[in-house]
Amino acid sequence: MDNKPTKGAYLEAILRSTQTVFSSRDAALLWSENNVAIINDRLKKYVKAGKLIRVHQGFYAKDVKYNRFELAVKIYTPSYVSFETVLTREGVNFQYYGNIFVASYLNREIKADDQKIDYVRMKDYVLSNIAGVEHRNGVAWATKERAFLDRIYVSKDYHFDNLDALNWDKVFEILPIYKNKRLEKKVQEYYKYFISNQ
Secondary structure (H helix, E strand, O other): OOOOOOOOHHHHHHHHOOOOEEEHHHHHHHHOOOOHHHHHHHHHHHHHOOOOEEEEOOEEEOOOOOOHHHHHHHHOOOOEEOHHHHHHHOOOOOOOOOOEEEEEOOOEEEEEOOEEEEEEEOOHHHHOOOOOEEEEOOEEEEOHHHHHHHHHHHOOOOOOOOHHHOOHHHHHHHHHHHOOHHHHHHHHHHHHHHHHOO
8 A cells, every 4th residue: 555645745744743854855754755856846846835944955944943953963964962062051161152063973064044063073983872862852962971071082172161060970981982091081180170179
């Protein structure tokens, strides 16, 4: 039996989805359609009719209230929100950044629908390890401890405003996934500084 939606149900299948952002590949799965030309044509028609918004090449949103973090982790996968985006939200750092920082398999800064997204390259074995990564509303997020370690892993020296915000047991629990002696030494230095200021 054919599972393809009927003509009027294509848009409905997208609007019913819990995702706020989707790629042409997501549409292909929702529509049980393999023909790329048909998929792209249909999506273009919906954008032209104002029923969908094109937010980046090959990515669409249901409306202007789409989840920007969802878009950020979908453009290059696997990836998860980390670094300053998490550290600022969790009170480890106080400076606000408008960019979304994402751990990914490549280094790249892009602009998608007026939103700057910074992709920071991590080694594959680190990126694929889910220790300290949570899923919130369909978006992978680093915990503050994972974001702290990610930042030290890619930066030689870095100033954190509030080390009190971290759960140090969790920091040391996640630390081995990086397999990095420099990082281990640096974390010990931050920990000693934190203890000496208690």
